[in-house]
Amino acid sequence: MINAYTAEDIRRLEEPYVTAETYDGSLMRKAAYGLYKHAAQLHEQRADSRILVLVGSGNNGGDGLYAATHLLADGFAVDAVLLGSRAHTEGLEAYKDAGGNLIDPDSLDPSAYGLIIDAILGTGARGGLRDxxxxxxxxxxxxxDRDILVIACDVPSGVDGNTGAVHQPVLPADVTVTFIARKVPHLSAAEHLCGRVEVVELGIEEDLAKYEPAVSRLEIHELRQAMVVPGPYDHKYTRGVCGILTGSEEYPGAALLSTQACVNTGVGMVRFGVVGQLASMINLRTPEVVCFTSSPEEQHVQAWLAGSGATGEARERDIDVALAASEPAILDAAAVARTAQWVSDNGVLETNNILTPHAGELEEFLVWMSALSYSTWHRVVGDEKAPTRAEIENDPLRWAKVASSLSGATVLLKGAVTHIASPDGKVLSVRSDAHYLATAGSGDVLSGILGGLIAQNEAQTKPAPTAHVAALASVIHSNSALLNNGGKGPTPASAIVDNIPTAIAYLLG
Known part of the structure; x- marks a missing residue:
C-alpha cells in the first residue's frame, strides 16, 4: 500500500530532530541534495538551456537555494528569483558564494529556461501565491505550454499540503520531489498537478509508524486480493447474486448499462426489479439477467444496487427497500440524497453500504444532512454550512470523510481521482487517466461493476474490506475505458461495458 500523510504530521515527525540542540541542518541538506539530483536528471531533456529557481521565504526556498548551489557546482547555468519577503539566510549565502545569479522578477525572460524549480511555497504554507x-x-x-519542464519541491506552490486543496495560480509540475513520504496532494485531487512523484528519504522514515496515513492507494497485488476468482466447486449461487433496482421509463439506459456492467464482472446472477417496459429491453440486451416483478424483499441476493436513473414512486420505494435491507447496498444517483433523509429518520447505515456520488450529488446529500440532522452535522462539521459543489471539488478528501462519518456508509466520491472514505476515517484513492469517462452513463457502469463485485465479495466466507472492493471497481472502470482506443479517444459508456471482462483479465495477470 502506498501511503500519504498530512504536512502537519510530517512536521511533527521532524520536530524532535530539527529542535535538538545538536541539530546541524542535515535534513535540509539531504532534501536539497535529493532535489538537485532529480533536477539534474530532468534537465538532461533540455541540456542546452538554463535553469530557473523560484525561491520563497521559508525552508522550501532554502531547499531550492541549496539545490541550486549543487547545480552550479556541476556546471549548470542557474538563475534564481526571490519571491518572498525574505530568503533562507544560509541557503542564500551558499548560493551567492557559489556564484549564483539573482534576477529581478520584472526582467524575467521565460524563453531562456528549459527547467524551472518551484521552491516558493512548501507543505507548511496556507493559502495560495500572492502579489x-x-x-x-x-x-x-x-x-x-511551450515545453519548459517544471520540478516542484515537496508540492507545487499553491497546493495545500494537509488537504490537497488547490489555490490558483499553480504551476503544474512534471516531477514533484518530496521528502520522507508522500503528502496528501500526491494521492488526492491535486495529483494531476504533481506529475511524477519522487520520494527522497532523509533517514527518519521509521518514525512514520507513529502516524496514520491521511490517504492510501492499493497496489496491484492488493487489488487482486479483493478480486473473487471462481474455483471448480463454485456455482452461480456461490458466485454471488446482485439485485438491481435501477432505471425507469424516463431513463432506461441506466438500467441497461448497470445490469450489463454487473453481468460482465462475472457475478453468479443478476436479478432485476422491473418497472414499466424495462424487462424486454433488458432481456434483449443482456439475456442472462433474471427479471422479477414481485417485491424486492422476496428476492435472495448478496447485494443491492439502487438509484441510478431512478424516477417515479416505484423506484422511490425500491430505494427504501435497499436502504432497509440487511444486505449491503450500492446507493447511486437519486439514492444518495434519499440516504440523507433515511439516516435522519433511522440512524446510520452499516459500513458495507456504499454511496457513489459525484460532487453535485454529494452537495445535495450534505445540504440535506445539515438541514435534517443538525445535531449530527454539528458534531461532525461544527457551525460550518454545507459546502458548494465547487468547494467539494477543491477538497474532496475532506468532504468524502465527512459524508462517510455522517452516513455510516463507505463513500466513493467520483472524480479524476476517486476518494473512497470509510467511517473509521481511512481513505483510499484511485487515479484515472481516462478522462473520457466524464460522459453520460459512465457512473451507471461503475455502479454496475461495484454491485457485481460486492455481491461476489459478500458470498465469500472471508470477504475483503468494502473499501478495497470499491477501489477495485474504480480501477476496473478506468481500465475498461483505457482499453477503448488506448484511452486516446471518445469512450461512450456502452463501450466501457464491453471492455470489463478484458480489464478484469488483465488485472488478474
Whole structure:
C-alpha cells in the first residue's frame, strides 16, 4: 500500500530532530541534495538551456537555494528569483558564494529556461501565491505550454499540503520531489498537478509508524486480493447474486448499462426489479439477467444496487427497500440524497453500504444532512454550512470523510481521482487517466461493476474490506475505458461495458 500523510504530521515527525540542540541542518541538506539530483536528471531533456529557481521565504526556498548551489557546482547555468519577503539566510549565502545569479522578477525572460524549480511555497504554507509570486507564476504557466519542464519541491506552490486543496495560480509540475513520504496532494485531487512523484528519504522514515496515513492507494497485488476468482466447486449461487433496482421509463439506459456492467464482472446472477417496459429491453440486451416483478424483499441476493436513473414512486420505494435491507447496498444517483433523509429518520447505515456520488450529488446529500440532522452535522462539521459543489471539488478528501462519518456508509466520491472514505476515517484513492469517462452513463457502469463485485465479495466466507472492493471497481472502470482506443479517444459508456471482462483479465495477470 502506498501511503500519504498530512504536512502537519510530517512536521511533527521532524520536530524532535530539527529542535535538538545538536541539530546541524542535515535534513535540509539531504532534501536539497535529493532535489538537485532529480533536477539534474530532468534537465538532461533540455541540456542546452538554463535553469530557473523560484525561491520563497521559508525552508522550501532554502531547499531550492541549496539545490541550486549543487547545480552550479556541476556546471549548470542557474538563475534564481526571490519571491518572498525574505530568503533562507544560509541557503542564500551558499548560493551567492557559489556564484549564483539573482534576477529581478520584472526582467524575467521565460524563453531562456528549459527547467524551472518551484521552491516558493512548501507543505507548511496556507493559502495560495500572492502579489509578485502570483504574477510570475501566471506568466510562467503560459510559457510552460511551450515545453519548459517544471520540478516542484515537496508540492507545487499553491497546493495545500494537509488537504490537497488547490489555490490558483499553480504551476503544474512534471516531477514533484518530496521528502520522507508522500503528502496528501500526491494521492488526492491535486495529483494531476504533481506529475511524477519522487520520494527522497532523509533517514527518519521509521518514525512514520507513529502516524496514520491521511490517504492510501492499493497496489496491484492488493487489488487482486479483493478480486473473487471462481474455483471448480463454485456455482452461480456461490458466485454471488446482485439485485438491481435501477432505471425507469424516463431513463432506461441506466438500467441497461448497470445490469450489463454487473453481468460482465462475472457475478453468479443478476436479478432485476422491473418497472414499466424495462424487462424486454433488458432481456434483449443482456439475456442472462433474471427479471422479477414481485417485491424486492422476496428476492435472495448478496447485494443491492439502487438509484441510478431512478424516477417515479416505484423506484422511490425500491430505494427504501435497499436502504432497509440487511444486505449491503450500492446507493447511486437519486439514492444518495434519499440516504440523507433515511439516516435522519433511522440512524446510520452499516459500513458495507456504499454511496457513489459525484460532487453535485454529494452537495445535495450534505445540504440535506445539515438541514435534517443538525445535531449530527454539528458534531461532525461544527457551525460550518454545507459546502458548494465547487468547494467539494477543491477538497474532496475532506468532504468524502465527512459524508462517510455522517452516513455510516463507505463513500466513493467520483472524480479524476476517486476518494473512497470509510467511517473509521481511512481513505483510499484511485487515479484515472481516462478522462473520457466524464460522459453520460459512465457512473451507471461503475455502479454496475461495484454491485457485481460486492455481491461476489459478500458470498465469500472471508470477504475483503468494502473499501478495497470499491477501489477495485474504480480501477476496473478506468481500465475498461483505457482499453477503448488506448484511452486516446471518445469512450461512450456502452463501450466501457464491453471492455470489463478484458480489464478484469488483465488485472488478474
Amino acid at each position: 509578485e509570486a502570483a504574477t510570475v507564476v501566471n506568466r510562467l504557466r503560459t510559457e510552460t
